Amino acid sequence: MRIGFIGLGNMGAPMAQNLAKAGHTVLGFDTQTLKVEMIEILPTARDCVEAAEVVITMLPNGQILKSVADETIQYMKEGSIFLDCSTVDVASAKSVAEIAKSHMIIPLDAPVSGGIGGAKEGTLTFMVGGQDEGFIKAKELFDIMGQKAVHCGKSGNGQSAKICNNMILGATMIATCEAFSFADKLGLDRQAMFDVVSTSSGYSWSMNAYCPAPGIGPQTPSDNNYIPGFASDLMLKDLTLSQIAAEDVNADTPMGELAMTLYKSFVEKEDGAGKDFSAMLPRFEKKNRN
Ligand code: NAD
Numbered sequence: 618m619r620i621g622f623i624g625l626g627n628m629g630a631p632m633a634q635n636l637a638k639a640g641h642t643v644l645g646f647d648t649q650t651l652k653v654e655m656i657e658i659l660p661t662a663r664d665c666v667e668a669a670e671v672v673i674t675m676l677p678n679g680q681i682l683k684s685v686a687d688e689t690i691q692y693m694k695e696g697s698i699f700l701d702c703s704t705v706d707v708a709s710a711k712s713v714a715e716i717a718k719s720h721m722i723i724p725l726d727a728p729v730s731g732g733i734g735g736a737k738e739g740t741l742t743f744m745v746g747g748q749d750e751g752f753i754k755a756k757e758l759f760d761i762m763g764q765k766a767v768h769c770g771k772s773g774n775g776q777s778a779k780i781c782n783n784m785i786l787g788a789t790m791i792a793t794c795e796a797f798s799f800a801d802k803l804g805l806d807r808q809a810m811f812d813v814v815s816t817s818s819g820y821s822w823s824m825n826a827y828c829p830a831p832g833i834g835p836q837t838p839s840d841n842n843y844i845p846g847f848a849s850d851l852m853l854k855d856l857t858l859s860q861i862a863a864e865d866v867n868a869d870t871p872m873g874e875l876a877m878t879l880y881k882s883f884v885e886k887e888d889g890a891g892k893d894f895s896a897m898l899p900r901f902e903k904k905n906r907n
Pocket of ligand 1: 646703846
């Protein structure tokens with residue numbers, strides 16, 4: 618396939634490279650001047666999309682996505698696919714889908730879970746919103762860039778699935794970290810705490826697969842001085858998107874809201890910026906109840 622890839626940052630570059638390694642022709646565009654092995658970088662976004670069967674975007678936010686969509690979709694081939702893998706607000710995903718449909722382009726919103734490691738290794742999970750036709754055509758590409766693609770329904774549903782997942786993740790990580798810090802104060806050994814919880818009803822991905830306590834459980838960012846991994850800043854972004862969407866649909870999400878408030882304070886006031894989202898544990902260690 619001929620693929621146009623827009624946004625070759627931490628995630629986009631390795632995703633594009635995996636597609637090229639699998640034999641696809643990948644033409645890239647980014648507003649930064651950069652070199653990505655195996656990818657031909659073109660001078661404009663328009664050049665990148667004109668003859669492409671699929672255009673993939675991996676961009677920072679919904680506003681940028683909308684401006685790139687406005688700039689490019691009109692030049693895409695009829696029947697080609699506009700596949701956005703960025704994490705953006707549900708409203709932007711829906712509005713880009715409408716622009717695409719008005720030009721006879723098939724839109725898919727397909728945010729990912731799995732981070733930079735998953736992008737490099739081709740083990741991402743895609744949560745996909747859009748019509749069956751698009752999902753079936755793009756499946757071959759999801760299989761190269763990831764290990765799983767779930768079709769979640771109509772346009773916007775990929776983003777909805779992503780923010781629901783990350784709202785659970787953010788709240789669960791905070792609960793896991795506060796429980797470890799609480800256990801410390803109770804005089805409970807961390808290994809004993811892990812051995813019990815990871816095999817009891819308090820278990821979760823945050824505890825079992827991504828344990829925030831250094832030296833306990835599998836190797837995680839906590840064993841590497843909390844270098845991300847998945848940065849607290851990105852968790853804050855996703856929790857903020859979840860609360861914007863919750864407001865839009867009038868959903869009561871007090872746990873998600875509190876998780877957002879805690880990550881906001883961690884990132885903006887408590888030295889959490891640039892640290893893995895599991896660094897909530899040392900944050901709790903420094904705090905007392907009063
Ligand atoms: P990044 O900042 O490394 O990459 C974004 C790229 O987009 C940059 O190279 C930037 O120059 C480029 N860009 C910005 N505006 C552009 C424009 N108008 N036209 C073309 N290129 C433009 O970010 P990232 O870490 O690769 O994340 C990309 C997306 O993936 C985000 O939406 C993020 O929330 C999501 N995501 C990231 C992770 C992660 O662990 N990094 C995990 C899951 C999802």
